[in-house]
Amino acid sequence: MNEALLILGMFIITFGIRFIMFAFAGKLSFPNWLAKSLKFVPPAVLTAIIIPAVIMPSGVIDISLSNNYLIAALFAFVIALVTKSLLKTIGLGMSFFLVLQYLYL
Amino acid sequence: MFNKTQKREFLGGGKAALPLVLGAIPFAILFGTLAPTSGLSALATVAMSVLVFAGSAQFIVLALIAVQAPLEMILLTTFVVNLRHVLYATALVEHVKHLSLGWRAILAFGLTDESFANMSQRYLQEDKRDAHYFYLGSISCFYTTWVSFTILGLFLGSLIPDMSSWGLEFAMSVTFIGMVVPYMNSKAMISAIFAAGISSLAFAHLPNKLGLIVSAIIGVAVGLTISQLANRQVSYE
Numbered sequence: 148m149n150e151a152l153l154i155l156g157m158f159i160i161t162f163g164i165r166f167i168m169f170a171f172a173g174k175l176s177f178p179n180w181l182a183k184s185l186k187f188v189p190p191a192v193l194t195a196i197i198i199p200a201v202i203m204p205s206g207v208i209d210i211s212l213s214n215n216y217l218i219a220a221l222f223a224f225v226i227a228l229v230t231k232s233l234l235k236t237i238g239l240g241m242s243f244f245l246v247l248q249y250l251y252l
Numbered sequence: 253m254f255n256k257t258q259k260r261e262f263l264g265g266g267k268a269a270l271p272l273v274l275g276a277i278p279f280a281i282l283f284g285t286l287a288p289t290s291g292l293s294a295l296a297t298v299a300m301s302v303l304v305f306a307g308s309a310q311f312i313v314l315a316l317i318a319v320q321a322p323l324e325m326i327l328l329t330t331f332v333v334n335l336r337h338v339l340y341a342t343a344l345v346e347h348v349k350h351l352s353l354g355w356r357a358i359l360a361f362g363l364t365d366e367s368f369a370n371m372s373q374r375y376l377q378e379d380k381r382d383a384h385y386f387y388l389g390s391i392s393c394f395y396t397t398w399v400s401f402t403i404l405g406l407f408l409g410s411l412i413p414d415m416s417s418w419g420l421e422f423a424m425s426v427t428f429i430g431m432v433v434p435y436m437n438s439k440a441m442i443s444a445i446f447a448a449g450i451s452s453l454a455f456a457h458l459p460n461k462l463g464l465i466v467s468a469i470i471g472v473a474v475g476l477t478i479s480q481l482a483n484r485q486v487s488y489e
Contacts, residue, residue, distance in 0.1 A: 148291070148317060148323065149323065150292070150293060150295075150296040150299075152323060153296065153313075153323060153326065153327075154296055154299045154300055154303055154304065156323070156326075156327045156330075157300065157303070157304045157306075157309070157313065157326075157327065157330050158303040158304055160327060160330050160331050160334065161304050161305070161306050161309065161330065161334050161337075162360065162361055164331070164334050164335060164337050164338055165334075165337045165338075165340075165341060165360040165361065165363040166341075166356070166357060166360035166361070167338065167341070168338060168341035168342050168345045168360075169341055169344075169345055169348055169349075169356040169357070169359065169360045170353070170356065170357075170360075172345065172348075172349035172356070173345045173346060173349045177338060177339070177342050180476070182339060182342075183476060183479070184472050184475075184476050185335055185336045185338075185339055186336070186441075187440075187441065187444045187471060187472040187475035187476065188332055188333065188335065188336065188468065188472055189308065189333060189336065189431070189435070190431075190432045190435040190436075190441065190444065190445050190448070190471075191444055191445065191447075191448040191467070191468040191469075191470075191471030191472050191475070192312065192329065192332060192333055192448075192464070192468045193308075193312070193428040193431055193432045194428075194432055194445045194448040194449045194452065194467075194471065195448045195449070195451070195452040195463070195464050195467035195468050195471065196312065196315050196316075196424075196425075196428060196452075196464065197425050197428045197429060197432070197449075198448075198449040198450075198452045198453060199452050199453060199456045199463075200315070200421070200424070200425045201425050202453060203453070203456060208453065216422060216425065219422065219426070220425060220426070220429060223425075223426045223429045223430070224429055224433065227429055227430050227433035227434075228433055231433075231434065232430075233427075233430040233431065234278060234430075236426060236427075236429060236430030236433070237278075237282075237423065237426050237427050237430055240426035240429065240430075241422065241423055241426055244422050244426070245418070248418070
């Protein structure tokens with residue numbers, strides 16, 4: 148991974164997105180369908196990262212009680228639903244995962 | 253350099269940002285701690301917080317680096333994830349279009365979810381003459397905190413030996429779970445999340461981690477379709 152290209156590319160893309168509207172000072176409009184679809188983007192991308200990471204941690208689908216990633220992810224999901232707190236989800240979810248790892252390694 | 257009103261606006265912006273800034277501190281620390289375990293150098297970790305300054309995109313990029321996604325895929329994902337900032341800019345542009353290009357560039361650089369939340373509040377008020385100093389204050393408060401706590405996180409991470417053997421990549425999954433769940437408040441959103449999740453398994457073996465973008469697009473398309481159908485049903489009744 149070329150880190151200089153990575154950072155430079157991320158900078159140009161992120162700043163470009165934030166600046167384009169301000170640069171044209173309101174002379175630019177945004178298609179409605181694109182505006183509507185944007186709210187679905189973060190949860191869709193995040194889910195597409197989480198699911199393979201916890202269901203196939205070793206590269207193949209593993210839905211079983213011995214998959215610590217999956218069990219801890221389900222636990223964290225319930226914590227997130229109940230507490231609605233990101234920090235509690237991370238703290239409790241991670242602790243539960245480390246305990247599982249410790250017990251089953 | 254600043255007159256009295258401008259100084260008051262600047263400090264007001266910093267103060268308004270404080271609750272959100274305090275909430276972001278653990279994530280800046282977590283980012284600094286996790287970045288090296290994902291394979292990013294210390295210099296690149298700090299550079300990312302300094303130059304990119306986009307919390308959720310930075311975490312997503314760490315997850316992609318950890319699974320050896322190619323550079324093009326990482327940049328494409330950065331684009332898709334940050335695209336929502338165009339909406340923020342569209343909402344704020346009326347209030348900043350009279351400013352110089354330099355001012356607009358700085359305010360755009362700092363346009364995060366947090367500063368957008370601050371400024372949507374501030375622009376509700378009647379007197380907007382020096383509100384850009386309020387905006388600058390909000391950005392400065394958030395930016396200095398984000399960068400300095402990234403560095404603190406790097407330092408804390410370096411104190412813990414052999415961290416990558418602990419399965420800390422799971423910290424990323426659990427963070428993302430906590431970020432996704434609050435979105436699950438409508439039929440359309442839940443369908444989008446399910447579709448993206450199932451697709452991500454089906455397309456997991458596509459080359460270059462292409463499955464991520466394909467699954468995200470499927471999720472967005474499903475969400476959009478369901479929300480359009482729901483609207484139509486309402487208009488029939």
